[in-house]
Amino acid sequence: MQESLFQEDIPEPLAARLRPLSLDEYAGQKHLVGEGKVLRKLIEADQVSSMIFWGPPGVGKTTLAQIIAHQTNAKFVNFSAVTSGIKEIRQVMKQAENNRSLGEKTILFVDEIHRFNKAQQDAFLPFVEKGTIILIGATTENPSFEVNGALLSRCKVFVLKALETADLAELLDRAIHDPRGFGDQQVDVSDELLEAIATFANGDARTALSTLEMVVLNGDVDDEGVIHVTEETVEQCTERKSLLYDKHGEEHYNIISALHKSMRNSDPDAAVYWLARMLEAGEDPLYVARRITRFAAEDIGMADTHALEIAIAAYQACHFIGMPECTVHLTEAVVYMSMAPKSNSLYVAYGRAAKDAQKDLAEPVPLVIRNAPTRLMKELGFGKGYEYAHDAKDKLTTMQCLPDRLVGREYYSPTQQGNESKYAARLSEIKKWKADHGA
Numbered sequence: 001m002q003e004s005l006f007q008e009d010i011p012e013p014l015a016a017r018l019r020p021l022s023l024d025e026y027a028g029q030k031h032l033v034g035e036g037k038v039l040r041k042l043i044e045a046d047q048v049s050s051m052i053f054w055g056p057p058g059v060g061k062t063t064l065a066q067i068i069a070h071q072t073n074a075k076f077v078n079f080s081a082v083t084s085g086i087k088e089i090r091q092v093m094k095q096a097e098n099n100r101s102l103g104e105k106t107i108l109f110v111d112e113i114h115r116f117n118k119a120q121q122d123a124f125l126p127f128v129e130k131g132t133i134i135l136i137g138a139t140t141e142n143p144s145f146e147v148n149g150a151l152l153s154r155c156k157v158f159v160l161k162a163l164e165t166a167d168l169a170e171l172l173d174r175a176i177h178d179p180r181g182f183g184d185q186q187v188d189v190s191d192e193l194l195e196a197i198a199t200f201a202n203g204d205a206r207t208a209l210s211t212l213e214m215v216v217l218n219g220d221v222d223d224e225g226v227i228h229v230t231e232e233t234v235e236q237c238t239e240r241k242s243l244l245y246d247k248h249g250e251e252h253y254n255i256i257s258a259l260h261k262s263m264r265n266s267d268p269d270a271a272v273y274w275l276a277r278m279l280e281a282g283e284d285p286l287y288v289a290r291r292i293t294r295f296a297a298e299d300i301g302m303a304d305t306h307a308l309e310i311a312i313a314a315y316q317a318c319h320f321i322g323m324p325e326c327t328v329h330l331t332e333a334v335v336y337m338s339m340a341p342k343s344n345s346l347y348v349a350y351g352r353a354a355k356d357a358q359k360d361l362a363e364p365v366p367l368v369i370r371n372a373p374t375r376l377m378k379e380l381g382f383g384k385g386y387e388y389a390h391d392a393k394d395k396l397t398t399m400q401c402l403p404d405r406l407v408g409r410e411y412y413s414p415t416q417q418g419n420e421s422k423y424a425a426r427l428s429e430i431k432k433w434k435a436d437h438g439a
Contacts, residue, residue, distance in 0.1 A: 014213040015206045017180045018171075019063055024373070026060060026067060027165040027205060028360045039158060039250060046072050050128050050135040052113070052143045052152070055160030058204030064160075065109040074105035074134065080112065089123045092165040096133045106133050111139035114146035121148050150296055157170050162203025171205060172212050182227075189229035195232075199282045200238050209239060226369075240294050252283075256291055259334070264299050268338035275334050275404040277329075283328050284338040289315035303343035303418035310336045341418030356406060363403040398439035 010367035021092070023033050023040060027041070032039040042048050050070055053061040057139040062078070069076035076123045096106040096416055127133050135155065139146060143157055163171075172194045177179035197215070201208035214237045219227040256279055262270035278288060293311040300307040314333035372382035400407060414424035 003427075004333065013210065014175060015179060015209040018175050018178060018209060019058075020067060020096055021070065023067060023071070026064065026176075028060060029064070030161055030413065032158055032160070043068055043071055047132055048072055048107075050133075050154055051156045051158055052137045052139065052147060052159055053158055054139055054143050056140055056162050056203060058201075058206040058208075059160045059163055061160060061203060062109065062111065064134045065107065065138070068136070069107040069109075070111055072105065072107075075099050077106060077108050079108055079110045086120060088121055093127050096127065108135050109145060110135065110137045112139065114139040114141040114143070118148050121151050122341045124363075125150055125154070141162050148238040163201075163205055163208075164194065164203075165198045167200050168203075170209045172197060172208055172261040175209060180218055185216075186224075187219070187229065188214075188226055189219075193229060193231060193234050194294040196234060202282050202284070225324065253377060256288075259288075260291065260295060260299075262296055263316040263334060263337045266338050266341065266342070268335045271334045271338045272331055275330055279323070279327055279330070280410075283317040285323055285330060285395050288330055288366070289333070290319045292330070292337060295337055298347045299342055299344055300337065300340045300418075301343045302414060302420040303341040305419065307337060307340050343415045343417045343420050345412060345414050345420065352411045356409065358403065360403070363405060366400050368399055368400055370380065394433060396433050396437075398434060398437050 021402055026033060031037060033043075034040065043414075053064065055061060066076055075096075077096075079092060080089070092108060095245050096108065099106045108124075110116070110124075124133070124135055135151075137147065137155065139144075143152055147155075169191075171192075176185050176187050176189065176194075182387040193215075193291075197211050198208055201211060215229050215233050216227055218233050218237060219229045220233070221227050231438060235325065259271055259278070262274055265270050275288065279285060289311070293308070293315060296311040305415040314326075314329045320326075367381045368383065368385045369384040370377075372378045378384075382422035385399075387399045389395050389397055412427070414420045414427055416424060
């Protein structure tokens with residue numbers, strides 16, 4: 001008896017206490033459960049069928065399944081792929097059959113469904129087909145590869161996104177004022193610190209609420225019982241020094257600009273520092289990798305075409321292993337970009353061409369390089385006189401490829417930096433050959 005009383009005195013974690021009970025309390029996924037959106041309509045019309053929720057951890061997959069069961073008056077069975085097998089599946093299905101005979105629906109929520117092998121997944125099939133259960137599977141992996149085709153074809157896949165910082169900040173604010181959270185206590189915490197915790201959580205509601213619970217429990221209590229949460233407390237609980245970095249605000253753009261300009265200025269030390277400033281503050285590594293990829297073409301380009309390969313490889317590494325392991329891959333990419341020869345000739349070339357394209361969007365394609373798949377098009381002269389460069393001795397022809405009004409226009413002007421000097425020499429040879437042959 002004493003053990004039972006002791007267990008009842010242990011409070012549930014904040015994330016469990018604050019679990020939403022309705023769609024109106026549910027944070028994020030507005031593209032699915034916002035007013036008028038497809039999943040919300042299905043829930044409100046009680047027309048829910050088997051489905052798969054695909055998304056990162058902490059975005060509310062389990063919570064959404066529970067809300068669906070509650071709003072559709074269905075029995076909810078939480079089934080873990082980690083601890084359950086065929087035997088447990090059969091037991092659950094037997095109970096679901098009994099529920100069905102009594103006119104009750106059963107929603108079977110299978111967490112980490114990708115961990116089931118093919119035989120285990122196949123065991124669900126007949127019960128999904130008969131309507132014995134409404135299967136809701138949750139996975140952090142691509143269901144196209146991790147859920148067998150037969151089962152996947154009977155389920156609608158909904159993609160859940162990482163929560164926005166604003167969604168998490170709103171959730172944290174509700175936790176402060178909701179009686180299920182800290183509503184019956186006096187907690188003094190600034191909006192800036194709630195924003196910092198939301199940023200640190202990086203799209204994960206469970207992490208955000210757990211962090212909030214930790215900082216409140218470690219807050220300073222004054223003589224009147226008010227709990228004061230300070231920046232120092234937040235930093236200690238998250239092991240982050242630059243928490244007030246706003247991923248969508250001015251400082252975000254200042255620091256990514258600093259990284260870009262440090263690489264352009266061939267300063268690897270500064271570039272690595274600004275990289276660390278972003279990552280340690282909770283910036284999405286894929287965002288940084290995308291910016292590095294842009295830099296590889298905009299500021300290096302043909303001077304070192306290997307730079308783009310390095311950037312893409314860094315992006316793939318970030319996607320594959322995530323933080324914190326991918327910090328070294330981004331560092332490699334940033335140092336490489338800083339040390340590589342620089343050329344913005346591709347950036348300039350596209351800008352020049354875009355300006356002409358915007359002015360003359362209707363400029364006709366020369367007949368000689370138009371495709372002619374039909375007899376009528378051939379009769380109209382499409383493709384007439386086309387010269388196949390591979391058949392030419394020098395792999396060059398005098399054929400006109402620009403519209404008449406733009407003949408002679410030059411967009412790409414290679415520099416002498418790095419490997420681009422080779423392309424500059426080759427372009428010079430091509431232009432001389434065409435001039436000698438009357439092009």
